[in-house]
Amino acid sequence: MLGVAMPASAHFILVAPDSWVVENQLGDPQKAGPCGEGAAGVTPTNKITPMAGGSKLHIKVQETIYHPGQYRVALSVKGRYELPADPEATVEMGPRGFVSVSGKIDPNPKPPVLADGLFVHHEAQAKGSFWETDVQLPNINCDKCTVQVIQFMEKHGLNKEGYYTYHHCADLKITANPKLPLSKGWPKP
Numbered sequence: 001m002l003g004v005a006m007p008a009s010a011h012f013i014l015v016a017p018d019s020w021v022v023e024n025q026l027g028d029p030q031k032a033g034p035c036g037e038g039a040a041g042v043t044p045t046n047k048i049t050p051m052a053g054g055s056k057l058h059i060k061v062q063e064t065i066y067h068p069g070q071y072r073v074a075l076s077v078k079g080r081y082e083l084p085a086d087p088e089a090t091v092e093m094g095p096r097g098f099v100s101v102s103g104k105i106d107p108n109p110k111p112p113v114l115a116d117g118l119f120v121h122h123e124a125q126a127k128g129s130f131w132e133t134d135v136q137l138p139n140i141n142c143d144k145c146t147v148q149v150i151q152f153m154e155k156h157g158l159n160k161e162g163y164y165t166y167h168h169c170a171d172l173k174i175t176a177n178p179k180l181p182l183s184k185g186w187p188k189p
Contacts (some may be wrong), residue, residue, distance in 0.1 A: 010169070012027050012062060014061055014170060018045060024107070026065065027062075030166040033161075033162055034167055052137075053139035054180045059132065061130065067153040068154040070105060071118075071150065073148070076145060077140065078189055086162070087121050090164065099156065105120075111186050127132065139177055140174055142174045150167050151165065152164060
């Protein structure tokens with residue numbers, strides 16, 4: 001199977017924070033950006049996770065079907081339209097069409113990206129294991145921000161809804177910590 005474009009098969013579940021949508025056992029819906037909303041029958045959870053500005057947000061994902069690649073976390077303040085485009089892909093032609101080789105990682109991410117190049121991996125984890133980290137939230141006020149967690153998949157055929165990326169989001173209510181200065185570079189809601 002080496003060198004053959006595989007069908008869209010990598011999946012992950014957003015375990016934390018709580019997803020904005022009900023996910024199945026594989027993590028679907030997740031193909032369409034920016035938040036997996038392209039699927040028919042999407043059921044919102046209506047969950048909004050309260051957070052203190054300037055605190056750490058715990059990110060926990062479970063890759064239900066393995067694919068090499070990496071993850072990125074971004075935050076929109078005014079609306080999901082602020083979320084960045086999926087990572088720029090380097091591709092090559094495979095026997096069945098284009099296949100992703102790598103996705104661009106920004107070593108110095110700026111708003112709206114909170115963290116890039118997380119959980120870079122080229123081997124499958126043990127079944128049932130998780131990827132976890134904490135990311136720094138800006139010290140801002142936002143009644144309904146969206147945190148986006150995406151997975152860029154390497155060695156993956158083109159997925160018409162999300163190209164080489166799978167998408168999950170969670171809604172947050174961030175209340176600025178009055179003991180800290182407000183973060184610069186973030187739009188006001």
